[in-house]
Amino acid sequence: xxxxxxxxxxxxxxxxxxxxxxxxxxxxxxxxxxxxxxxxxxxxxxxxxxxxxxxxxxxxxxxxxxxxxxxxxxxxxxxxxxxxxxxxxxxxxxxxxxxxxxxxxxxxxxxxxxx
Amino acid sequence: xxxxxxxxxxxxxxxxxxxxxxxxxxxxxxxxxxxxxxxxxxxxxxxxxxxxxxxxxxxxxxxxxxxxxxxxxxxxxxxxxxxxxxxxxxxxxxxxxxxxxxxxxxxxxxxxxxx
Numbered sequence: 001x002x003x004x005x006x007x008x009x010x011x012x013x014x015x016x017x018x019x020x021x022x023x024x025x026x027x028x029x030x031x032x033x034x035x036x037x038x039x040x041x042x043x044x045x046x047x048x049x050x051x052x053x054x055x056x057x058x059x060x061x062x063x064x065x066x067x068x069x070x071x072x073x074x075x076x077x078x079x080x081x082x083x084x085x086x087x088x089x090x091x092x093x094x095x096x097x098x099x100x101x102x103x104x105x106x107x108x109x110x111x112x113x114x115x
Numbered sequence: 116x117x118x119x120x121x122x123x124x125x126x127x128x129x130x131x132x133x134x135x136x137x138x139x140x141x142x143x144x145x146x147x148x149x150x151x152x153x154x155x156x157x158x159x160x161x162x163x164x165x166x167x168x169x170x171x172x173x174x175x176x177x178x179x180x181x182x183x184x185x186x187x188x189x190x191x192x193x194x195x196x197x198x199x200x201x202x203x204x205x206x207x208x209x210x211x212x213x214x215x216x217x218x219x220x221x222x223x224x225x226x227x228x229x230x
Contacts (some may be wrong), residue, residue, distance in 0.1 A: 026160055032217060033217050035216075035218065035219075039156075042118060043203065043224050043226075044221065044223050044224070045205065045207075045219075045221035045225065047218050047219070047220075050216040050218060052216070091157055091158065093131060094219045098217070100145070100146045100210070100217060101163075101217060102148055102160040102171055103160070103217075104160070105157070105158040105159075107155070107156070107157055108156050108157075
């Protein structure tokens, strides 16, 4: 079974609109972390946001927020006020156990932002 | 100033050759990783080292051999290269302290093309 599922291969959004990228995960470990990374066409991996399994509040970082629904095992990324520079591949990832454990990545969602 | 640096960035070689990719991090992290990103952009963990000790060795052909001379370096040596080894290889590091998120810091990637 896949540990991280991203069901949207591609998403399209207009500039200044909000967009939600879906991510569901599967783990039986009570301690885990959820991450989102951005990979622009230049290829580097850019860390966006982190949510710990025990965190009570949804994580936010600037225009990024993580909609964490623990019972549903979902960790959707919300990008508000999309910009052209947001066009990229977005990966959801999970760490099972403590820090220092490898991340397991989903297959990614390609986001295209148009003007 | 680069936190995680990989060399070379591009590598084109013939089937059957042996090649190495070097990785260095100056973040003082204890844990380093090698990930492979295939042509479909799927990121898969290959190896993980903590303080020069091998922690994870996923199902990777034994033609791939990681070497960690010290905790700041993790090199990847590949013997008898095959066409299917063509991919982007990412080095990453993280700090396993309990308070840390376990976020991975990635290098820029090394694109290997086997002809």
